[in-house]
Amino acid sequence: MPFTKKKTGEVDAVVVGAGFSGLYLLYKLRQHGFTSRVFERGGDVGGTWYWNRYPGARCDVESMQYSYSFDEELQQEWHWPEKFSAQPDILAYANHVADRYDLRKDIEFNVEVKKASFNEKSRSWQIETDKGEKIATQYFIMATGCISTAQIPNIPGLEGFKGEVYHTGNWPHKEIDFSSKRIAVVGVGSSGIQSIPVLAEQARHLTVFQRTPNYSIPSQNEPMTADYEKLWKSDYASRREEMRYTPHGSLKDLNDKSALSANEEERQLTYQKRWEIGGAGYLGAFNDLLTNIESNDTASEFVREKIREIVKDPVIAEKLSPKTYPIGTKRICIDSGYFETFNRENVELVDINEMPIEKITSTGLLAAGTTYCFDAIIFATGFDAMTGSIFNVEINGRDKKRLKEKWSGGPRTYLGLMTEAFPNLFMITGPGSPSVKSNMIMSIEQHVDFVLDSLIYMRNHELKLIEPQIKSENRWVEHVQSVANQTLFPRANSWYMGANMPGKPRLFMPYIGGVGQYRRICEEVVAKGYDGFKFEVNNTQVAAE
Ligand code: N01
Numbered sequence: 001m002p003f004t005k006k007k008t009g010e011v012d013a014v015v016v017g018a019g020f021s022g023l024y025l026l027y028k029l030r031q032h033g034f035t036s037r038v039f040e041r042g043g044d045v046g047g048t049w050y051w052n053r054y055p056g057a058r059c060d061v062e063s064m065q066y067s068y069s070f071d072e073e074l075q076q077e078w079h080w081p082e083k084f085s086a087q088p089d090i091l092a093y094a095n096h097v098a099d100r101y102d103l104r105k106d107i108e109f110n111v112e113v114k115k116a117s118f119n120e121k122s123r124s125w126q127i128e129t130d131k132g133e134k135i136a137t138q139y140f141i142m143a144t145g146c147i148s149t150a151q152i153p154n155i156p157g158l159e160g161f162k163g164e165v166y167h168t169g170n171w172p173h174k175e176i177d178f179s180s181k182r183i184a185v186v187g188v189g190s191s192g193i194q195s196i197p198v199l200a201e202q203a204r205h206l207t208v209f210q211r212t213p214n215y216s217i218p219s220q221n222e223p224m225t226a227d228y229e230k231l232w233k234s235d236y237a238s239r240r241e242e243m244r245y246t247p248h249g250s251l252k253d254l255n256d257k258s259a260l261s262a263n264e265e266e267r268q269l270t271y272q273k274r275w276e277i278g279g280a281g282y283l284g285a286f287n288d289l290l291t292n293i294e295s296n297d298t299a300s301e302f303v304r305e306k307i308r309e310i311v312k313d314p315v316i317a318e319k320l321s322p323k324t325y326p327i328g329t330k331r332i333c334i335d336s337g338y339f340e341t342f343n344r345e346n347v348e349l350v351d352i353n354e355m356p357i358e359k360i361t362s363t364g365l366l367a368a369g370t371t372y373c374f375d376a377i378i379f380a381t382g383f384d385a386m387t388g389s390i391f392n393v394e395i396n397g398r399d400k401k402r403l404k405e406k407w408s409g410g411p412r413t414y415l416g417l418m419t420e421a422f423p424n425l426f427m428i429t430g431p432g433s434p435s436v437k438s439n440m441i442m443s444i445e446q447h448v449d450f451v452l453d454s455l456i457y458m459r460n461h462e463l464k465l466i467e468p469q470i471k472s473e474n475r476w477v478e479h480v481q482s483v484a485n486q487t488l489f490p491r492a493n494s495w496y497m498g499a500n501m502p503g504k505p506r507l508f509m510p511y512i513g514g515v516g517q518y519r520r521i522c523e524e525v526v527a528k529g530y531d532g533f534k535f536e537v538n539n540t541q542v543a544a545e
Contacts, residue, residue: 010124010135010136010137011035011036011037011135011136011137011138012029012034012035012036012137012138012139012455013025013029013034013035013036013037013137013138013139013140013141013455014036014037014038014039014113014116014125014127014135014137014139014140014141015029015036015037015038015039015141015143016038016039016113016141016142016143016144016393017038017039017040017047017142017143017144017145017148018038018040018042018044018045018046018047018098018103018107018109018143019045019046019047019048019049019050019094019143019145019148020047020068020094020440020441020444021047021143021145021428021429021444021447021448022038022040022045022047022107022143023045023094023097023098023101023103024068024070024444024445024448025038025141025143025428025448025451025452026038026103026106026107027070027101027103028448028449028452029452029455030106032452032455032456034139034455036106037106037108037135037137038106038107038108039107039108039111039112039113039129040107040108040109040110040111041110041111041112042109042110043109043110043173044095044109045094045095045097045098045103045104045107046090046091046094046095047094047145047148048145048147048148049087049090049091049094050091050094051148051150051169051170051171052087052168052169052171052191053087053091053171053172053173054087054166054168054169054171054191054194054195054378054380055195055198055199055202056194056195056196056197056198056199056336057086057087057168057171057191057194057195058084058085058086058087058194058219058221058336059084059085059087059090060084060190060219060279060280060333060334061084061250061280061439061440062083062084062250062279063080063082063083063084063085063089063224064080064228064229064232065243065250065251065439065442066085066090066439066440066441067080067093067441068097068441068445069236069240069243069441069442069445070445072236072237074097074100075233075236075240076233076236078093078096079224079229080224080229081223081224082221082222082223082224083219083220083221083222083223083224083228084219084221084279084334111129111130111131112129112130112392113127113128113129113130113393114128114129114130114393114394115127115128115393115394115395115396116128116140116393116394116395116396116425117395117396117400118396118397118398118422118423118424118425119136120398120399122136123423123464123465123536123538124136124137124138124424125137125138125139125140125424125425127140138424138464139424139425139426139455140424140425140426141425141426141427141428141451142389142390142393142425142426142427142428142430143428144389144390144392144393145389145429146385146386146389146429146435146436146440147169147382147383147385147386147436147495148169148383148388148389149383149384149385149388149389149392150167150168150169150170150379150382150383151167151381151382151383151384151388151500151501152165152167152379152381153186153379153381154502155357155359155360156358156359156360157359157360157361158360160360160361160362161360161361161362161363161364161377162362162363163363163364163374163375163376163377164176164375164376164377165376165377165379166376166377166378166379167378167379167380167381168191168192168195168378168379168380169191169382169383176376177202178199178202178203178204178376179202179203179204180204180375181203181204181374181375181376182203182204182205182206182207182373182374182375182376183199183203183205183206183207183374183375183376183377183378184206184207184208184209184364184365184372184374184376184377184378185199185206185207185208185209185378185380186209186357186377186378186379186380186381187209187210187211187379187380187381187382188208188210188211188212188213188214188380189214189330189331189333189380189382190331190333190334191380191382192208192380193214193216193333193335193338194333194335194336194338195378195380196208196338196341196347197335197336197337197338197340197341199378200341200344200346200347203346204346205346205347205348206346206347206348207347207348207349207350207372207374208342208347208348208349208350209350209352209357209365209367210319210320210349210350210351210352211352211353212322212324212325212330212493213319213320213321213322213323214322214330214333215300215303215322215327215328215330215332215333216303216332216333216334216335216338216339217274217275217278217279217280217282217303217332217333217334217335218275218278218334218335218336218337219278219279219334219335219336220276220277220278220279221278221336239251243439243442244442244446244515244516244519245515245516245519245520246514246515246516247514247515247516247517248434248437248438248439248514248515249434249438249439249442249443249515250438250439250442252280252281252284253281253284254284254287255270255284255285255286255287256287257286257287258286258287258288258292258295259285259286259288259289259292259294259295259296259298259299260288260292260294260295262286267286267298267302268302270285270286271285271298271299271302272302275302275306278334279334280332280334282299282332283299283327283328283332285299286299289327289328290326290328290329290487290488290489291486291487291488292488293326293488296326296327296328296488297326299327299328300322300326300327303322303327304321304322304323306339307320307321307339308321310339310340310343311339311340311342311343312343313342313343316342316349319349319351320339320342320349325491325492325493325494326488326491326492328488329487329488329489329491329492329494330492330493330494330495330496331436331494331495331496350367350372352367354368355367355368355370356368360377364377365377382495382500383495384501384504385436385495385496385498385500385509386411386430386431386435386436386495386498386509386510387407387411387431387498387504387509388501390403390427390430391403391404391407395422395425397419397421397422397423397425398421398422398423399421401421401422403419403422406419406421407419408505409505410498410505410507410509411430411431411432411509412432412473412474412477413427413430413431413432413433413468413473413476413477414432414468414469414472414473414476414532414533415432415433415468415476415518415521415522415525415532416429416430416431416432416433416434416435416510416511417430417433417447417450417451418466418467418468418533419468419473420467420468420469420470420473421467422467423465423466423467423536424465424466424467426447426451426454428444428447428448428451429443429444429447431509431510432476432477432480432509432510432511433447433510433511433518434510434511434512434513434514434515434518435510435511436496436510437496437510437511437512438515439515442515443515446515446519446522450522450526453526454466454530457530458535461535462537463535463536463537463542464535464536464537464538465535465536466530466533466534466535467533467534467535467536468532468533468534469532469533469534472531472532472533473532476532479513480508480511480512480513481507481508483511483512483513484508484512485508487512489508489512490508496508496509496510497509
């Protein structure tokens with residue numbers, strides 16, 4: 001379908017972001033004859049995989065599963081070189097998709113959307129970009145990703161540091177030669193844990209500043225074998241269908257047995273087997289690891305024991321052993337030789353609970369009176385997750401209501417897709433949906449399909465606006481929290497809880513009820529004529545029957 005604007009300056013949909021959400025949205029909007037403009041602040045497609053180019057960046061969902069399923073030809077033709085893909089391969093795939101469906105011509109790169117205001121009179125959105133352009137659109141779709149707003153902590157003195165400063169989530173687009181350099185890495189989440197082993201091999205000396213140690217499971221990554229690829233490709237469509245109704249949107253071996261029903265020997269054997277297989281499937285060893293603290297303790301202790309075995313210096317091993325939160329309640333890390341790295345001569349660990357960072361100096365860092373000198377400081381300090389990239393755009397809904405104010409106590413959505421008083425604003429994998437607790441690409445596809453089905457429904461019924469009913473939104477917000485409260489997740493100071501950002505409301509943001517369960521809820525909502533939403537035909541409200 002050719003790209004034709006409705007009339008000068010006005011389109012059916014404005015999409016923010018050209019990551020995996022934005023690309024698929026554009027494909028579907030075009031396929032169904034909706035005009036659109038896609039704005040991307042980066043210089044090319046790929047979203048999170050465009051920005052996160054740090055050494056060692058890799059996906060922790062298996063390649064055969066972390067990819068689009070919407071086109072059988074696409075999934076048959078693409079070859080993944082490894083079981084867990086490295087960032088350059090995932091970015092190459094995003095580029096392939098953009099080329100294959102000729103998407104780039106409708107994406108405007110290096111353009112940031114700054115403001116979006118709902119116009120009561122025209123019943124449409126007015127979008128403003130950093131280039132000063134204003135665009136009117138019926139639908140406004142945020143495809144900005146969940147972990148896209150990189151955070152550097154507010155440590156005094158950073159601006160005076162004379163060396164190089166990097167953030168893993170905003171990595172330069174060129175090779176950096178660390179070979180003669182003394183470098184610091186601050187932060188040991190997934191990004192730190194992936195980059196530290198690679199940086200340690202490159203740098204003269206590496207000092208790791210750790211606030212909270214993390215549980216990490218070896219990825220046991222390996223080259224893709226022809227047999228494994230064939231196994232998937234011979235049966236891709238039915239495997240994808242099965243994935244759509246699983247708890248995490250991926251096929252994993254989940255043991256439906258409590259850790260406490262097994263005896264000690266069986267438990268140890270089970271954990272050992274999962275450790276050898278590698279990856280996040282470790283958490284599927286028993287069915288109650290994320291709901292029962294006693295069960296969780298057994299899985300946590302197994303990993304601590306592994307750390308003690310791997311790390312030669314017992315003092316460092318203890319420092320690297322997480323003890324303050326249950327395994328899995330912060331995003332589990334998947335590594336390639338992380339703990340082993342601390343046996344290297346050129347690697348040092350600083351526990352900032354014992355040695356608090358006081359300030360950054362012109363030559364390095366001062367922690368508890370000790371001066372450390374560095375040529376480069378790398379912040380692996382994470383993101384303002386789930387809401388950060390939404391708030392980067394000033395969004396004003398009905399009666400000039402600001403989204404940031406409405407969400408000042410935490411995000412409020414219906415199904416993680418829409419929020420009341422902001423008609424025709426959709427969020428792909430928004431807070432309150434499985435999003436980061438799932439195989440993201442499967443969740444993106446489900447949300448984009450939902451949005452397009454809604455747009456088609458509205459076109460067929462000559463409806464102008466869609467918006468959640470406040471009572472459905474309130475019920476959904478409560479449901480998201482009540483499901484989370486039945487788990488151990490609220491016990492950790494995680495970014496899922498907003499705890500990594502000073503002043504951010506503390507509540508569990510993604511929906512943890514399961515990808516399959518969530519999909520069934522969405523299907524039921526649609527089957528009941530968009531239950532919980534209300535529509536407007538010009539100025540007349542119509543509640544879903
Ligand atoms: O960020 P994080 P990330 N002083 O927030 C520390 C996805 N991802 O970029 O734990 C000192 O997890 C902070 O300490 P603490 C994945 O979903 C996926 O690593 O808050 N330290 C923590 O150690 C992941 O979960 C992949 O006490 C400070 C670290 O910085 C998410 O992105 C790869 C600090 C931040 O860890 C985010 O991961 C990479 C301060 N002021 C990322 N502030 C894969 O697919 C923060 N820290 C594999």
